[in-house]
Amino acid sequence: MAQAIERFVPDGATVALGVALEPLIPFAAGHEMIRRHRRDLELVGPISDALFDQLIGAGCVRRVTAAWAGNVSEGLGHCYRRACEQGVPRPLEVHDHSNFSVSLALWAAAWNVPTLPTRTLLGSDILRTNPDLSADGGLVNVAAVRPDVAIVHVQRADGLGRAHAWGPLGISEEAGLAADRVVVTCEELVDAGVTLSDPNRILFPETKVVAVVHEPGGAHPSPVQGCFKRDHPFYRDYARRSRSAEGFEEWLGEWVHGVADRASYLKKVDLEAVRIKQHRPSAPANFADE
């Protein structure tokens, strides 16, 4: 993980994170960015369940391009508020989107066109505050947003970049196609025989994927279908402690700076409380050709 972040997330990078919405959020990768003191990042995502808030509070972020930033079960993002309202720890630029329009911004980049038209956002003041959106002839034009890197957590991947994710995908596919590079973090590192047995489930072209990091539990406290439930009390504790800047610093000291890596972090978590133990496999698809 350290190598992947060091190499592919330089200061000033535009980074897509949390693109499957509430599930599969690459918290381990985000925490590594904080430990490496990344600065001036632009974060791109649909809704960010606490990870954007943490990166903002740690001073890593220059701009947020997103539909929503906060804590989904608990409400407001307190670091996001402090940055926007008081410039603490540093001022933050916000490019507001809706979920639909942030998806379109990434599809525009994926298809290499400057804008895509849509009927959403007509009549919304978001058009006035985000320079990437403009209304024209009864449609809204959404300007392309091209991340330097998309970081995506999945259930399994092979060492050559073929990632399998299942459950709802949010805007994962367009984020991966729009980004110059994709970093995959995974619960399980598998042989190519597993991923290639079901090529429909491969999220991105392997040519986009520059790193695969085997990081079990790397999405905690977000849910991973078949592996972990969402750790609701962890989000609640974060919301409570991040209410003040001092409380946030203390939280960050405990959960990010105070641990060397994700393995050390997981030793502090009651993973068994959120581990999914049952099996509910899909039926195999026959890919035979003769």
Add this chain to the structure above:
Amino acid sequence: MSEGPGYTAQELMVAVASREIRDGDLVFVGMRLPILAYAVARNAHAPTARGLFEVGLMRDQPASGFLGTMGDPPNVAGALWATRMSNVMALMAQGLVDLGFIGGAEVDRFGNLNTSYVGDPARPKVKLPGSGGGADIAILSRRWVTLMAHERRRLVEKASFVTSPGYGDGTPGWRKRNGLLGGGPVAIITTLAVLRFPEGGGEAYLASVHAGHTADEVLANTGWDLKVAGDVGETPAPTDAELASIRRFDPGGFWTRG
């Protein structure tokens, strides 16, 4: 807990919201109380409704386990469709979503919702989390409902920022003139009352008051001179079946007894 009636304001709000769901509706469910409202409706009067979630899901049966978010594993198990968000948005863009739910921090007399900024966006007094899918639902779904705490600072004369448009400046035909596809808001369900909009849109009026509260109390907690329906009555209480449903899907009272 509100005193007396044997249910909380949130439980009543869920019951009222569930009655907005008609059988056969395709419902853009959203988060929090509407997740419960969908479950209640499916188990009662809307057995063939389907729910859509912007995370990329369609369901018929409500999830069997507690949901803190729409992306929680119980909402995925047994789904009718697990897909990408843009596929879900495609249905809404075609006008195929009958009803959506949106939460809001601020709503005004014409149903415009603010979930973005209180005060100047360049230096806001409060930075709210943003649209999420709210603006998309407000603009594209056929009709929508919002739920919120009934406070003067939330029900305001004019939303300081319109994240999710209702009926704009309230002039007839505002939505059509501005190219908005869907029909607009039909109800504001609060902790004190239900506000509705006239057919075709316009200005919200007080339609019913929850048990234990009065119209005067509602007016005192509303930031504009709220019109009152001639036949304003008491909001029908949750039935035993509705309460049983709510408590089954929110067993710890996370959403309804916080």
